[in-house]
Amino acid sequence: MTTTPPRIWMSNETPQQGEIVRVRTQVAHVMESGFRLDAAGQIMPRQMMTRFEARLDDALLLTWLPEIGIAQNPYLEFTFKAQASGLLRLLWVDDSGTEIRAERQVTLA
């Protein structure tokens, strides 16, 4: 659905064992709160990114559940401890069921 790739930055794709790797992500999303009015005074339908998860291969690292207090084009930064090589798999889901996925290979040095 999206033509805009998620913005992803990783501090190191080939970290040492035990190194803390920093990941910055940002996806394009309106984060419409369901509170705003359009020109006709009608409520603009809620459309929120509601779930994010990060896995290394299949192992879940974290989940994030944003609410309306999170900015448009939601930004998320997190860190993880590099303990094995694998595929860092990122998933965003919005409340209409739209999914955005991204992957980055992490290879222990």
Add this chain to the structure above:
Amino acid sequence: MTSWLDPFAGLVLSRRGVLLGAAASAALLPWAAVAQDTTAKPQPDTAEADRIAAEFAGGTAPVASGIGLDLPVLGDNPAAVPLRAKVTEPLSEAVWCEEMIVIAELNPQPLACRFSFTPDIGSAEIGIRLRLIQTMPVRVMARMSDGRILMARQDITVTAGGCGM
């Protein structure tokens, strides 16, 4: 021009159309009908924030330490206020951070977001962008696997500006 920012390009175009329509109609339509505004209202006090905090703590008394909270004192752009939070103690497979919440205490819905961590992540550090409807305290709470509840709280002054909520 801005469609690259949005995966729902069609929706954005129609929304922009509506926005332009709103502006366009200003001279023609009665006052109330030109609203491009929000029904979101700030919380009158921190009661709802306190309720969320109590529910998260589950009867354990929070300790006001162990979380590094990095939040500007002055939020010059209320649509995207940077917040970083980190459990400062070393984490291990014995003691890790299970869950973290961010409460924007006077926002219409104070719970801004919730994080769940697994022991595999080996860390508990996050950065997000809040939208804040007004000046308020912001609270971050963390539940550790040994049952402790950590907490940090800071006031932020928000300057005028649309928060997009």
Add this chain to the structure above:
Amino acid sequence: MITRRNLLISAPVAAGLLLPGAQLLAAPGLVTGETRIMPRQGKGPRVVICGGGWGGMTAARHVKEQIPDADVILIERNPVFWSCPMSNKWLIDVVDTDFLLHDMLAPARAYGYRLLNAEVTGFERDKKLVRTSQGGIDYDYLILSGGIRNAYDAWFGEDQASAEYTRQHFPSAYIPNAEHVALKRKMQEFKGGTIVMTLPPPPHRCPPSPYERACVMAWHFKTNKIPAKIIILDPKPKIGPIGEGYRAAFEELYPDIITHVPNAKIKEVDPYNKRIMTEAGDFDFDDAVLMPPHQAADMVWWADLIGKDAEGRPTGWADMDARMYTANSDENVFIVGDSMGMISDQFGHYPKSGHVANAIAHIVARNLAQRVSGQEVVPELPDNLCYMLVNGDPREAIAVQFTYALAQDGKVHQTQIDIDVRTPDLLAEDFVWIEGKFNDFLA
């Protein structure tokens, strides 16, 4: 270039010499003794646009398209177009000079407006007359798109010598284009030491770009192992816009080169002894990029259209209607781009960017066409988008997006979203963006 310029100027003058009667008829009330040039063409209104930058060139094309029988004249003092957007990237050769530098006659021919290569020297608005270094031109509607001027007087008062010394030795390089060339050479020839960069206080042209300039210069020094320090003296309490994206870039990419000093409001500049006194301390420098405060272009002052604050002092920016973009004291004059005055007490000024100048020029062209044809004038709001390069290898950029909406209180409200994860794809999108803009006003 010189040949082309001479040809361009001589054409209308020659036409005037051949038609002395028409000249006299066109200038019954002229008391300056100046010749009137550029006789009217066609039966439509005469629209004169002063300033051939992003705003003026966009306005020239789209006014002509919206009002096909209009006689559209664009006045620009520079013989070529030089784009300030992308010029920081040019400092480290991400783009070459041909990318920024463009012929102005080609779009004039392609879109059917006339280009006058002359300096605007004054206005007689009661006579609807623009005075230029080539002669007088009358108008029905005037569009002022002159950009900014450097307000050195904020630092030096009446001391013209110090202002001129500063401009020559430590150019701001925020007004195209000779100073850009000087800055690039200065950067390339720098052997080491401390460079101070003063940021203008808001509002100023292109708020995020001084930080971008610091990043590309730092990248040049880092890559070429030049022992340089860059001290950014910022009058604001923190970096912004895209504060987090820049903070990360400064700390992670250039920790040994860039120092950002907040709250560094300028108290005194001593260009001779290379010393700056600020509210955040005093700084000595080996070289500098000294950006004085910005104000509306000279032409807005000459047109006597600068706003005044409650105490009667000039605001430095155009006194204009925030929704119609017309001067408050003269509805036949539109202000486009960086010279524009305050829009809303909620956020102040629209960002003084090429994107906004282009967007406002489009709106003004539509509004003027509605007016000329007797239709309802429909006010419209711009948007803004800026991409900023923070790393030269890999080439990574950040961005900021602004949207505007009319709120229930009748004021324009701004929402700002920083895209602060630095990635290569944002630079790729920057090129798509600028290609779209260049295609809009360059032929």
